[in-house]
Amino acid sequence: MRLIRRFFAELKMVWLYLPAILSLLVVGLLTLRIVEGRDMMLYTAETPQRVLIALFSITSWALVLWYSSRIVARAVHKEQLSRWVNQMSLGYTGILIFHLSVLNVMVARFGWSPYILLGLPLGWYSYNSTPVLWEALLSWRKPPWWSWFALPLVLVFSAGPYWLFQKDPDLLAASPYIAHFALAIYWLGIFYTLYTRELFLKKFLTEKVEDAVDNVAGKAWTKTLDQANRRFPAVYEALEKTRENWGHFVAFNLVAAQILFVLIWASNDYDFAVFIGPVSGLLLGLTVCLGALNLITFISVKFAGINLHVLLIVWMVFMGLLHDPYQARTLEARSDSFSKRPNLETALVNHFYDPLGRPLRDFNKTELPLYFVLSDGGAFRSGYWVAQVLDTLQQHSQGAFFQELFCLSGSSGGSVGNMLFYAGMLNEYQNPAKASAGVDAFFSRDLLSFSFVQMLSTDVVQHILPLDWLKGAKRKKSSDRAVALEIGLEKGGNGWVDQQLLREPLLHTANNYTHMPILIFNATELQRGQPAILTNLQTHNISERPNMADLLETHLDGSDLRLSTAAILGARFPYLNPAGGIGDSYFVDGGYIENSGAGIVHEIIMACKALLDTTQNPRLLPLKNKISYRVIHLANSTPRKFVNRRIHPLVNDLGAPILTLVASRGGHTNVNNDRLHKYLQAIQPNDSLAYRKLSLYGNQEEVKEEYPMNWVISAYNRKRMQAQKSESEALQAVLRSFDQQP
Secondary structure, eight states, X not given: OHHHHHHHHHHHHHHHTHHHHHHHHHHHIIIIIOHHHHXXXXXXXXXXXXXXXXHHHHHHHHHHHHHHHHHHHHHTTOTTSOSSSSHHHHHHHHXXXXXXXXXXXXXXXXXXXXXXXXXXXXXXXHHHHHHHHHHHHHTTOOOOGGGGGXXXXXXXXXXXXXXXXXXXXXXXXXXTTHHHHHHHHHHHHHHHHHHHHHHHHHHHHHHHHHHHHHHSOHHHHHHHHHHHHHHOHHHHHHHTTOSOOHHHHHHHHHHHHXXXXXXXXXXXXXXXXXXXXXXXXXXXXXXXXXXXXXXXXXXIIIIISSOHHHHHHHHHHHHHHHOOTTXXXXXXXXXXXXXXXXXXXXXXXXXXXXXXXXXXSOTTSSOEEEEEEEEOOOHHXXXXXXXXXXXXXXXXXXXXXXXXXXXXXXXXXXXXXXXXXXXXXXXXXXXXXXXSOOHHHHHTSOOHHHHHHHHTTHHHHHTTSOGGGGTOSTTOOOOOHHHHHHHHXXXXXXXXXXXXXXXXXXXXXXXXXXXXXXXXXXXXXXXXXXXXXXXXXXXTTTOSSOBHHXXXXXXXXXXXXXXXXXXXXXXXXXXXXXXXXXXXXXXXXXXXXXXXXXXXXXXXXXXXXXXXXXXOOTTTGGGTTTEEEEEEEEEOOOOXXXXXXXXXXXXXXXXXXXXXXXXXXXXXXXXXXXXXXXXXXXXXXXXXXXXXXXXXXXXXXXXXXXXXXXXXXXXXXXXXXXXXXXXXXXXXXXXXXXXXXX
8 A cells, every 4th residue: 555655646746747747758859869859969069159058058947847846846735745756856857868868969870879768767876876975975974885886877977978979070070069068967967966955855854853843752853853963964954944945046036037038038039049059949948938837836826726727728718719820921912923923834935935035945956854853841951952952953064954944842841942942043043143052051050949939938928918919010920930930041041042032022033033943832731631832833724732822812912922931831840830821721831741742743744745735836836745854853751661560459449540640641742752753654764864863861771870850950960961962873863964965
């Protein structure tokens, strides 16, 4: 029975500390389990200011984990129910997670990532044993035998980073402060446990004395007092007269005010959010949310007498009926945005002729290549791969690639890469002296920090107090975490693209440069679960997919979208980004249904072939039987060997629908890619260049070190991607095809 009571006591404390435990789980899964978290740690360690701010953020997070949970426990009188789940263990578990996450960066390179979890119990033991050993040695007492194990563990965890990282010069070159970062986090944990253990022991001993006075006879009181004085005399005397140190309460609130100030500043200033970095942005946001939740719990128990969380949820539901903070950011459309949208016939004419009707290609050639680009989604991983490959094709062909490029179709991060290449070509067209350059400089930017801060500040407040109601102006809206990504794109020109171009209306820009390729953004309509597109091309005679340009014209009084907004609208992957609304229709990441954009390209090629076979347009007649359709598929999905495994009957009953939906995401993409590939083989059986797949992973069937799929990429992984581009045999084959053209 005693064991059962202890078990339920632990469960009660888990429920009491649930916000803090969820915070630990989120950070632990992010930094220890996934490659994106490891790359965030690498990116943080590239500059000293991000390391210092991250240390401040980790300290603040641990402090709030500990102290706010302590206040809640005191309010409900359950502070001593658990030996293991308590406010002290929450704090140093958080610090330990971050120490291990830095080490995990190195461990993962050699394929040992799962084994880093062994460090959790060892590090936890080290943090607990070190203060005991320290206190015993300072008081000239014999330490417990088990505490001596702390010494080798301290050496392993503190000196280990230097041994690990010195063996990998690539990591040190990309992130020179990574070993120091790990060392600082570890000793931060040691100082934290010494500090909180001292406070805990003082309080615990004081309560022991009081309990003995109240409940036990004088003999028990004398025994408890003697034990306390004998074991921890200095500690007991210092806190014998008080149960609460108000100095710590004041210090906690001062730190909390600083954290809130930094978070508000970062949520309103993109440059400052980038300055503090993604790790600090995430931690400061979680710290404020955790502190607010525990404060509400404290007020509910101590003063209100009811659960204020329930009232808050009811209020948020009510405000959601009146207000939608996640409508897509729009702007006034230009007068010709919708009237000049070309159909497919006009688009073909514009591709082969200039505005004066002069041919842009040599019609005497026996073959006229027409290029279509498919760009897989994958956040900045995809965007960087797409942008650097397209730029390489453009530079190597000396402009011939862009002249033959008819359509760019992508999803999620692939749309971002397509859009940036498109904007770079617009920039070059407007100013020929500016060559397309600066791809790496652009993708060295950090779009994630501002988005993290918005997600954990403005987006939370929007559900309680609609901030855009305070603006009142038509089409003005407060920033959300998707708009934060758009702002990051707009600020990232770096000379490669004109920043103002990314803020220009998509339809107007696409209509006014007639020789530019068709730009298609693929998304998924949330309510109906079907693929959707956004393009200036009139597609009602080509595809049944809803075109968001038609919705803009009919439901939003002819509004237009910025280029940056259009790119992010198809890259909204919940929960990192909310679904974007256009009227009453909502759109999310195109990868839910199709991650490459192959479906719409297949339909356009079929429509092109049918049109050229039957056309009577004198400008298109010279193209008959000369067009060769060529698709370049820029893939970046991580290759994995698929193995069928038995499904547990309970998982079959409870989770089969969810597992099927998750698995079908990639299946739709593969089917559409194969369908397009086979169609091209059928109409051009002897053309080996009809469909070329350029994968970021080359011909690898399985990889040990993945590339991160994130909105920020460390210099280390950008360098790896550059090397992969140089070594890509498929890319070299495409480059040679341009050299062989007459």
